Amino acid sequence: MTFEQLRTFLWVARLGGVRRAAEQMNLSQPAVSARIAALETALGAALFDRAQSGMRLTKRGEKLLGYAEQIHRIQEDIKADIVDPAGLEGQLRVGVSETVVQSWLPEFVAELRAEYPQVDVEITVDVSHNLRDQLLNRSLDLAILMGPISESSVNNIELPAFDLVWIKAPSLHFDGPDEDILRTTPVITYARNTRPYHDLKVRLLERHGGEVRLFPSPSLSACIRMVATGLGVGAFPEHLIRDQIESGQLEVFDPGWRPDTLRFTASYLGEPKSHLAERAAHIARNVAVAHMG
Incomplete structure (x- = not known):
């Protein structure tokens, strides 16, 4: 044996x-x-x-x-x-939400590789719903997603949240109050099967009924570029677009409300226990806190 x-x-x-x-x-x-x-x-x-x-x-x-x-x-x-992290071998399969990919993912992978140089890191980018399923069926070792995951078998480490702001192209001009913009202009947003899309759709229907047109996309970077070219408006993490706002490529406007803050967790299975997945989750939190400070 x-x-x-x-x-x-x-x-x-x-x-x-x-x-x-x-x-x-x-x-x-x-x-x-x-x-x-x-x-x-x-x-x-x-x-x-x-x-x-x-x-x-x-x-x-x-x-x-x-x-x-x-x-x-x-x-x-x-x-x-006991084992020196530098000598630990193996594979770590990490699933990551698009929002994190556009934020602190490179720093996370660099920190992980520095501590575990012999571990192969495989990255999957997907929407949080799919990442949750992949973690539960053990296709992933760690999921960095909009959480937490409520199953008792999953451990969740809370990560810094992303506050959303409404943005538009500076060239996009409107007559009347900012709130009317959402009735007359397409709203570019996250993919259909995501929590931000669902929450935004509900809030817009409550306020404006069926007048609002939603243009969802699975690519966050594509969404922001479409807003910058004046194809529509959108609500996205302020942390990701701060440079474009300061440079004048994007402009913040206020329709009187903001969508819900995006909350993330680094989630991994408690059984079978994986020291590597647990340590990677803590590295993710440390990197996220330092990055978003």
Whole structure:
């Protein structure tokens, strides 16, 4: 019996099948199956009931799962307390919301690489809803998204929030109060399946009914460029557009209200415990606080 066999057993048990465990561990399915078979041979016990719907633990398998989880936690504690971060190898799969990509992501990756130079960092950029699903199905180790995630299996570390301001191109002129701008001009905003889009749509419908036209886009940088060229107005994180406002490329206006502040978390699964994911979440918070100061 080896640590790698127990680790493989733990992933098959948690994910319910060889295929998903193989994807999680970057192994072939035959390699995972061979490790499970060797472990069963070493223990002289069947650990899984095989069925078309998946692999279910036997009674002995359930007993072994508790021991395997204890051993995994001890290994992670050793990584945290004993192993030099510079020598730690592995892969960290990080999902990031577009707003963070446009803000402090480069500094985060640089800090992570400085502390863990042997760890391969894989970045996925997506909307928060999809990042949440990918974290829960274990396709990601860490998700930096609009949170928190309410599931009990997830640990959330709060990050600095982004306040939104209404902006337009300086060349875009209107007669009448600023509030009327939203009735007559397209509102460029986040993608449809995002919280900012939903919240903004509800607020605009409450105030202006069906008169408002929303132009959603998954690209935050594209949204801001479209506003700068006068194609519409929008509400975006002030932190991201401060330079364009100061240089006169964009202009703030006040329709009498602002959309809700965007709140972010660095979220990771509590089980199986991952020292690397937990440490990366704390690095994200430190970098975000320093960047947005």
